[in-house]
Amino acid sequence: MLNTRSHMPLTGHWHLYYIELQKCLKQISSSSEKKKKFLETPLEQWAYFLAKPQDNQKPLEPALKENQGIMEVYDMLQTFTKEDSLREQYRLREEFLRAQRTEALEYQRMIEKYQNALKDKKDVQKQWEAEKKERERERREKETAFREREQEKKEKEAAFKQMEEFKYNSILKLKQQEISLENIAEILSIPMEEIRLLLNE
Structure with missing residues (x-):
């Protein structure tokens, strides 16, 4: 296989092979001749070894014994499945890993x-602060409105007092000119009762 740019051989690259194990096993099992012919290369031997469940009570098939890698794996499986201590170690390790994942x-x-x-608490805190600011704003508005009403009341009282003083002074000046109360009431357009009240008569 060549590089499409340099046209040099692609050395040191992996070659990937895809094998459907079940189809492979079905084809091999159809006849011993096909099986013998198929198991000539290490790749096909591994495919057959992985596809067919291995019985530890039976010896490995002769065609697979030629593959050193398969023999090592087979011996490892034999040792692992026969020794109770190794199985127990494996079980304990699996439980440990499962417990770790669970934890x-x-x-x-x-x-x-x-x-x-924490997020909910922050949201509640923000909402509480917003409500607090709103209550504070309403309180300031009420205080401002109250002060404005008080100021308006004071201004009205001052204006009323000033008007009463003006009426009183006007009545006194007219009275000093010896004008009768009836004429003063007519001149100032003030009822007689109010004039007498201002003069304490």
Whole structure:
């Protein structure tokens, strides 16, 4: 196989082979001749070894014994499945790994729960602060409105007092000119009762 640019051989590259194990096993099992012919190369031997379930009680097939790698794996499986201590170690390790994964997931859930609770707390805090600002704004508006009403009341009282003083002074000046109260009431357009009240008569 050549490089499309340099046209040099692609050395040091992997070659990938895709084999459907079940179809491969079905074709080999149809006849011993096909099986013998198929198991001539290491690739086909590995395909057959992986496709066919291996019985540890039976010896490895002669055609596969020629493959050193398969023999090593087979011996390893034999040792592993025959020794109770190794099986127990494997079981304990699997339980340990499973417990670790469970704890990791539980820890992750706790972290997410804490982060969600923290986010909810921040949202509640923001809402509370917003409501507090709104209440403070309403309080300031009420205080401003109250002060404005008080100021308006004071201004009205001052204007009323000033008007009363003006009426009183006007009545006194007219009275000093010996003008009767009836004429003063007519001149100032003030009822007689109000004139007497101002003069304390």
